[in-house]
Amino acid sequence: MLSEEMISALIQKTDSKILLLVMDGLGGLSVGGKSELETAVTPNLDALVKRSVLGLADPVAPGITPGSGPGHLAIFGYDPVKYQIGRGVLEALGVDLDMTDRDVAARGNFCTIDADDVITDRRAGRIATSLNEKLCVKLSNQIPTIEDVQIIIRPGKEHRFTVLFRGDGLDDHLTDADPQKEGMKRIPTLPLEPAARRTAGVVNQFLDRVKAILHDDHPANAAVLRGFAKYPAIPHMDRRFGLRTAAIATYPMYRGLAKLVGMDVLKTGDTFSDEIRTVREHFAEYDFFYLHYKKTDSYGEDGNFEMKVKSIEEVDRYIPELLALGPDVFAITGDHSSPSALKAHSWHPSPFLLCSKYCGVDVATRFTERECARGVLGKFHAVDEMTLMLANALKLKKFGA
Amino acid sequence: MLSEEMISALIQKTDSKILLLVMDGLGGLSVGGKSELETAVTPNLDALVKRSVLGLADPVAPGITPGSGPGHLAIFGYDPVKYQIGRGVLEALGVDLDMTDRDVAARGNFCTIDADDVITDRRAGRIATSLNEKLCVKLSNQIPTIEDVQIIIRPGKEHRFTVLFRGDGLDDHLTDADPQKEGMKRIPTLPLEPAARRTAGVVNQFLDRVKAILHDDHPANAAVLRGFAKYPAIPHMDRRFGLRTAAIATYPMYRGLAKLVGMDVLKTGDTFSDEIRTVREHFAEYDFFYLHYKKTDSYGEDGNFEMKVKSIEEVDRYIPELLALGPDVFAITGDHSSPSALKAHSWHPSPFLLCSKYCGVDVATRFTERECARGVLGKFHAVDEMTLMLANALKLKKFGA
Secondary structure, eight states, rough: OOOHHHHHHHHHOOSSSSSEETTTTOOOOOOOTTTTHHHEEEEEHHHTTTTTTEEEEEEESOOOOOOHHHHOOOOOOOOOOOOOEEEEEHHHHHTTTOOTTTEEEEEEEEEEEOTTTBBBEEETTOOOOOHHHHHHHHHHHHEEETTEEEEEEEOOOOTTTEEEEEEETOOOOOOOOSSSSSSSBOOOOOBBSSSGGGHHHHHHHHHHHHHTTTTTTTOOEEEEEEEEEEEEEEOOHHHHOOOOOEEOOOOOHHHHHHHTOOEEEEOOSSOOOOOOHHHTTTTTTSSSSEEEEEEHHHHHHHHHHHHHHOOOOHHHHHHHHHHHHHEEEEEOSSSSOTTTTTTTSSOOOOEEEEETTSSSOSSSSSHHHHHHHTTEEEEGGGGGGGHHHHHTTOOOOOOOO | OOHHHHHHTBOOSSSEEEEEEETOOOOOOEEEEEEEHSOOOOOOHHHHHHHHHEEEEEETTTTBOOHHHHHHHHHHTTTTTTTTOOHHHHHHHHHHHHOOOEEEEEEEEEEEEOTTBBBBEEETTTTTTTHHHHHHHHHHOSSSTTTTEEEEEESSSEEEEEEEEEEETOOOOOOOOOOOSSSSSSOOOOOOOGGGHHHHHHHHHHHHHHHHTTTTTTOOOEEEEEEEEEEOOOOHHHHHHHOOEEOOOSHHHHHHHHHHHTTOOOOSSSSHHHHHHHHTTTTOOEEEEEEEEHHHHHHHHTOOHHHHHHHHHHHHHHHHHHHTTSSEEEEEOOSOOOOOOSSBBEEEEEEEEEETSSSSOOOSSSHHHHHHHHHEEEEGGGGGGGHHHHHHHTTOOOSOO
């Protein structure tokens, strides 16, 4: 396998443009004989397939269900096993928190404890998000700093929140301050390395302060924290691939993942139509566009087969508009599968379509799981999608003489 | 993945014979709906497919365009990322220079410099090959040695030539003595390691001598050198696979690559018919024959779709003659693709066909890119072709009990 450095050494800059559409959680499963993609009426995708090549990509490895982080990193050409992103960081990205390299992020739950500090409900009865927001304001006001460490708290949905500990010399080698089970006492975080001792102290002071402040807020009368993580230093796409890259996404998590690999995150609206307009407005400025469509995953995770089908059909209607932008390479895939039948992310490989002047032709006739399985790209690792896109954009020199 | 040693440990010698036909740059791209292979009329290949298995092989990795060196090494069972061959060595092989382990090879260009030693034309106006030959004789006569290092100069085409520096203790950890741009001064080579200091001194003396000797030979009044490389020590095929191997090729580069892995290079004529006669004459003496056909690549690189089609049809006519030799395993593939549409090597995987008594049967109906994509061998790494050929020749024992 070529190392990252070997691939970087092959990069040549050209004027060509790559447009990558990620339909989140795209792959599905057959229910009564047809998957979501097979059920959807997609005249524009069907026409596109005639001049594209198809395949099925494993985001991580056969049988491994990826989170959104590994799923996206693979598509961006980053080995998701090498570049593992801490849970706390993903949470922070998901609530649109800008992280610095002085931060340790953690994922928090409000929880219910009894008089003996025993956790009786790890989710505090799934309190309303509006209450969560109020509690986060209260905590933010009362705990602006601990020692010289700044505390940044951001509410999530229901009982979930994110904390950033911002200060010099913080370390994320910490155990979870969360017994992960009900009926057990709250536990402090422990340093896994001597360098993390001070951070552990700050975190544990924070949790004790939270408990004191929320004393009368039953059922949300304490908190647990887990997934402590610093912002990872990942080589950016401009350095690795010589690309000016732009991300267009309506959800914070995907904007955050794009920022992690050095993409410019473009301001856009709430709809797919807004996103496409944003691509159009900036088309001259970048070489690579990552365009994210969320609904395929949302409906998959809801188990809503019919609406996942409809969301695929929505994307299909916009295909001519995307092609009209004139990308030299146009690719469509998912970061992972989210079959309605499973109501969750799954391990099934992602359908992948690539269209370029030099992509060749395929025997596959539709952009579906089964047709992709017999596509000329075969079954491959999603991390190779980036080299395939770069090759088709004529941005890679020959390896060896 | 099995290591080289693990595969070697499985080798068992049998009387079976493997014939590998490499159609250089075989894979192509559809123009108006059909690729070169799809357009060619190939009754003999079509008949062969009925008792063969097919697949598509990536010489290096998806999206990576291989040079001839990596492309061939992979087919011979050598990981092309592990065994990288320096540019200078490939040049030397290409002009039929016999290298020893005391040599450092470099690729040279005659160039034009002005009075300030600034390069005004990196290719000296692409001088005629005949002039190049005269200049090389002149330099050879006047610079037979530098210190105790023997200088061996061999002309290439137009402005290109190859130099071997032959002596004890030479080292190839050297920077290019080539600014790679016009409008810049000539630069000396620099040692990248202390052990290469003396070699750098010899190379730089050589370049200064060349400049002095060519003073009145404008436009070819100086030279640049790059790709310094020693002859690599690659474990030979007899040791790795227990095979007596023979190479039959009309071009020096391919004979050189075969020699690199320890094949006996058989003397042959200029035509494919000559090559086949050579195989026949030596059929009793070897276990493995590498037969190289060049024209598919030449026409692909010329962008001559029609002639690439005709060269495929030429090979087709010789298939019965090759089968009449009675190889136990007959395989056909390319070292890389060279689609006429790209006029260059490309990243597209190579069609692969394998016929043996034990290969099984396929659903694929023709030896084309699309049919190979649905072949039972699937999409695989070209480096695995060797084990597939050995297995079908019953030359591999069981792994584990």
